[in-house]
Amino acid sequence: MSSLFGQDVSLYQQFNGRFDFTFIGNTLNPMENTFQTQPNILSTSEASLNLSANDSIVKAYLYWAGSGTGDFDVKLNNISFQAERTFSHQRISSGLTLDYFSAFVDITDYVSETGNGSYVFSDLDVSSFLAQHFIVKTNFAGWAIIIIYKNDNLPLNQINVYDGLQGVPQELQITLNSLNVIDDVGAKIGFLAWEGDVGIAVNETLTINGSILSNPPLNPANNAFNGTNSFTGSTTLYNMDLDVYDIQNNIQPGDSSAEIALTSGQDFVMINAVVTKLNSQVPDAVIETDSVTLNCDSRFITVDYTVYNLATATNPLPSETPIAIYANDILIGTTETTTIIEIGASESGTIVIQIPIEIEGEFTLTFVVDDIGNGTGIVSEIDETNNSDEIVIELIFSPETISIPDLFSCNEGLSLGTFDLITHVEEFITNSAEEIAFYESENDAFLLQNQILNPTNYSIQPTPKTIYIRIENEDCFSIISFDLKTRNCPPTIYNFISANNDGFNDNFFIDGLKDIFLNYELFVYNRWGVLLWTGRNNDPFWQGEVTERKSFQGGNAPEGTYYYVLELNDPDYLAPFVGYLYLTR
Structure with a gap:
């Protein structure tokens, strides 16, 4: 006998709070298939749900299974349901290639509305595969509903639902991950299994963490999968098992996983779903960086952050929960929460951090709650992988200062x-x-x-x-x-005068002179070197008049060529400007 393939059992959904679980369901086998003289499957079967008045349904998952490649449209209380997820398993036995299937649909809304009472399952057709499977006595069909419910009187628990479809040809190992064992009081585990036979008990064991599980007389240690229902005490759940075990002494506080092992020397068994309940009164802390304030030319940054204790937590987050702050994995600061954070609540804080000089350019700023600064936490949480938040930032600096000449x-x-x-x-x-x-x-x-x-x-x-x-x-x-x-730039000398008062060139104009060279002196001589006129900053420009020679004082110089000397009396211009000018009338 050899198994060819199947879907490994793995975590499907997790619930944290005042939750518990139960199973209901029934077989479609009219009797143990080992004892059938010819294959036969019932068209319907029935099971009852009886929750207490204080129990409210959180989730209801319908599973059905059988021999063959699958029928994925069924009815419950004459309401049609179609599979949302499917599983398959195939093996070779006695030279035959044999197929098995399982299907899943979330029927929470329907069960919540219907509530307690009878549930009748129908329209599952595996008839075309019965003859082949009858040869090796694995002809079966059945259904079950896994129900997660809430009751405010329950302790805070963690419920994990695992599913897949794995067969036990001789030995099967299943690792249940994502456990969070805080207290083992009231811990239990439930199994939805198919095709176990009450009459076959050859090396058939079910263990958790190396300890054999049993619940005699219903489930003896050497025949765990024997067509029984631990929830109702039934021993006529032919070729399927709805079993629950107390594992209070088989799992330890601090465990994050458990090892399930099944052995069977002869009986073919398939595990479809496993549900665990563990006492889990723990918080679930996450942190978010709300805003980062950068200052120009400063390595000090201000960060606003918020620590949350998620609504899925089952206990308050204690005060003084440490927070570590990293820049590119370098620890640059620590702080802590200041109050007890209730379930679903939060606490905001602000911290000023100095970024080390060796951090340049873009860097990753990471805040980690429940971290003492070396990656170690001090608070047990539901999820130890969601404690950090990171943001990529870069310090800001002013433009480079430069020297600009005058x-x-x-x-x-x-x-x-x-x-x-x-x-x-x-x-x-x-x-x-x-x-x-x-x-x-x-x-x-x-x-x-x-x-x-x-x-x-x-x-x-x-x-x-x-x-x-x-x-x-x-x-x-x-x-x-x-x-x-x-x-004081060099003046521009215009050496032509037409002193006729026509508004053009009426005086000896020198551009860039007045009110610039405040101490200048301008001298005008005739061709024989006789000084005729002297002008300074407060004087008008020369218009051809004679002011220095007494014999001609008050008169006008005749037309002709004259000689000028301009003393600027400026340290940048020590030599005078000299030249000729021409006077006409």
């Missing part, structure tokens, strides 16, 4: 200057992702007020004048400054 412009008079601020700074601020704006005071730059709106043609008086640049990236800003200064 900007010079020609003095337009009394230190008035006109400047192109944009062109000047573009040479030094080359990051196109940064935005720049100009201000006349550092306070304005900080407050984003009174921005200079004409930076390409900016006139200011007096100079020197300090200009402040606000440079912004996506998150931060920097403020730098440079000075605007004017210098």
Whole structure:
């Protein structure tokens, strides 16, 4: 005999709270198939549900099974149900390839509405496979409902429902994971199994963690799967078993798994579902980072977080539950809860953390509740794998501060200057992702007020004048400054005078002189070197009059060529400007 394939029994659903479970169901075999003289299957069978008035149904799962490849449309109380999940098993025995199946449907709504009373199962057809299976006496069919119910008078328990379809050719090992054993008081385990025979007890054992389970006389140690129903005491559940065992002394507080082992020297048995009930008065803590506040140019960050004790928990989360904080797996801080967090409640907190200098660029910030700082927890929980929350962040820094040289412009008079601020700074601020704006005071730059709106043609008086640049990236800003200064540029001398009062060239005009070189002196000589006129900053330009030669004082110089000397009296211009000018009338 060899098994070809099946579906391993594994965790399907978990319930935490004041819950318990029960099974109801019945066989469709009219008698033990070992004793049948010809194969036969009933068209219907019946079972009764009798919960107490304080029990409320949480879940009801209908399973049915039989010989063959499967019938997945059945009726319960003449209501049609179709399988939501299916299982199959195949083996070779006596040269025959034999198929077996099981099906599942969640009928919680129907059972909750129907409540206590009779449940009649029908319309399961395995007739076409009976003859083949009768050869090896594995012709069977049956059904069961696994019911999880709540009662406020129950202790806090954890109910685990495992299912699949695994056969026992000689030996079968099933590991029940995701257990959370806090207290073994009242612990029990239930089995939905198919095809066990009461008359075959050859090396047939059922163990948990190495200890044999039995419930004599209903389920003796050497014949666990014998067509019985532990919930009703029936011994006529032909070729199926609905059994429950007390495992209070077979499992220990702290266990997270249990090993189920089945052996059978002759009898073919299939396990379809296993249900455990364990006392589980424990919290279930999770943590979430709600917000992270970053400050420019600072390695201190502020994190708002919330610790939850999930509604699926079965006990409050104690105060002073530790919280560890990591940056790229480096422990950078610890804190703890401050109050007892009831089931379904939460506690919010805020912490300021300094990020170490070795953490650069993007990094993962991780908060872990129930962690003393080395991955070790001090609180037993329903789920020890949901205690962390992480977020990828990056510290923010202001744009790099740079030195910008002073900007010079020609003095337009009394230190008035006109400047192109944009062109000047573009040479030094080359990051196109940064935005720049100009201000006349550092306070304005900080407050984003009174921005200079004409930076390409900016006139200011007096100079020197300090200009402040606000440079912004996506998150931060920097403020730098440079000075605007004017210098006395060389004057432009127009050496032609047409002193006829026609509004054009009526005087000896020198551009860039008045109110710029405040101490200048301008002398006009005739061709023989005689001084005719002297002018200074407060004097009008020469219009051809004679003011220095007494014999001609008050008169006008005739047309002709004259000689000028311009002393700027400026340390940058020690040599005078000299040249000829021409006077016409």
